[in-house]
C-alpha cells in the first residue's frame with residue numbers, strides 16, 4: 062500500500078503548460094476519484110503517477126519515495142484503461158497470467174494466483190473462454206484481474222467503465238467499491254462523470270484547467286462547494302445560481318432545497334413563476350420554473366404540478382449559498398453575510 066504525493070508538479074507539452082505547480086496528496090488505501098471536464102488534465106496526472114509520461118518539473122512520490130528515477134514497471138502501480146485491450150487469441154486465464162509468465166513466476170504459483178484473483182472478481186467459470194465470448198462487464202473484470210495479479214499497491218483507473226451500458230456501469234461501480242474494500246490498496250480513479258465520482262469516492266479531487274478546484278469528501282463537495290465551478294459541476298441538475306444585484310456577487314441553492322407551492326409560504330427567499338418543463342423520473346420530478354428575474358430547476362419528490370401552472374418557489378435561508386466576485390463561496394461566518402441574505406429576500410416575491 063502507498064500514498065501518492067505531487068510536489069510542485071508542472072507538466073508541459075511543448076510550450077503549452079497543462080498542469081502548473083500542483084500539490085496534491087492522495088492518501089494510502091483510499092478510493093480517490095479525479096473528476097473534471099474533458100481536457101482538464103486527469104489522464105495526464107495518472108500517466109505521471111505511472112511514469113508513462115513524466116512531469117516537466119517537481120516531484121511525484123509513491124509511498125514517500127521520489128519516483129523520478131524509477132521506471133514504470135517498478136513503481137508498484139497497475140493501470141486499467143478505458144480501452145482495456147485484452148489479447149483476443151488468449152483465453153481469460155492466459156490473459157490474466159500473461160504478466161506473471163513474463164516475470165517467470167512458476168506454473169504452480171501462477172495457477173494459484175489466477176484462481177484466487179478470478180474468484181475475487183467473479184470470473185472463475187470463464188477462465189477457459191476467449192474474450193470475444195464475454196460481455197462488456199466480464200471483459201472489464203478480466204482487465205481488472207490482469208492488473209490485480211501484479212499485486213500493485215496502487216491501482217490507477219482511467220474511465221474504465223465508459224464503454225459499458227448504463228446498467229452494467231452501475232453494477233461495476235458497486236463491484237469496484239467492494240474490490241477496493243477487499244484489497245485495501247490505493248485506488249485512483251479517473252472519470253468525467255460526477256455521479257460516478259460521488260458514488261465511489263472516499264475523496265474527490267475536482268479539477269478544471271489543470272488546477273484543483275476542491276479536494277474533499279463527496280458530502281463536503283456537495284454541501285460546501287468551494288466555488289461556483291464546483292457548485293455547478295456537481296449535482297443533477299447542478300446548483301441553481303444567479304447574480305445577486307449588480308456587483309458580481311451571486312447566490313445559489315440546490316434544486317431539491319426549494320419548495321414549490323400554489324399559494325406561497327413564508328420562506329426566506331420566494332418568487333412567483335410558471336412551470337415551463339416537467340421531467341418525471343420516477344421517484345422524483347424535475348421542474349423548470351421561470352419567474353420575472355429567474356429561471357431555476359427544482360427537484361420534487363412528489364409530482365404535483367403541470368406545465369404552465371403558476372407556482373411559488375421558496376428557499377429557506379439555511380439552504381442558500383453566496384459566491385464572491387472571485388467566485389469563491391462566502392462562509393456564513395463572514396461579516397456582511399446577513400446583508401446578502403437581506404438583499405436576496407428583498408428581491409423575491411415578484
Ligand SMILES: Nc1ncnc2c1ncn2[C@@H]1O[C@H](COP(=O)(O)OP(=O)(O)OP(=O)(O)O)[C@@H](O)[C@H]1O
Pocket residue numbers: 074079097098099100101102103104105106253
Ligand atoms: N501528448 C500530448 N501532447 C500535447 N498535448 C497533450 C498531450 N496529452 C495531453 N495533452 C493536452 O493536455 C490537456 C489535458 O489532457 P488530458 O488527457 O490529461 O485530459 P483529461 O482530463 O484526461 O480529458 P478527458 O476527460 O477528455 O480524457 C489537454 O488540453 C490535452 O490536449
Ligand SMILES: [Mg+2]
Pocket residue numbers: 103104105219
Ligand atoms: Mg482522459
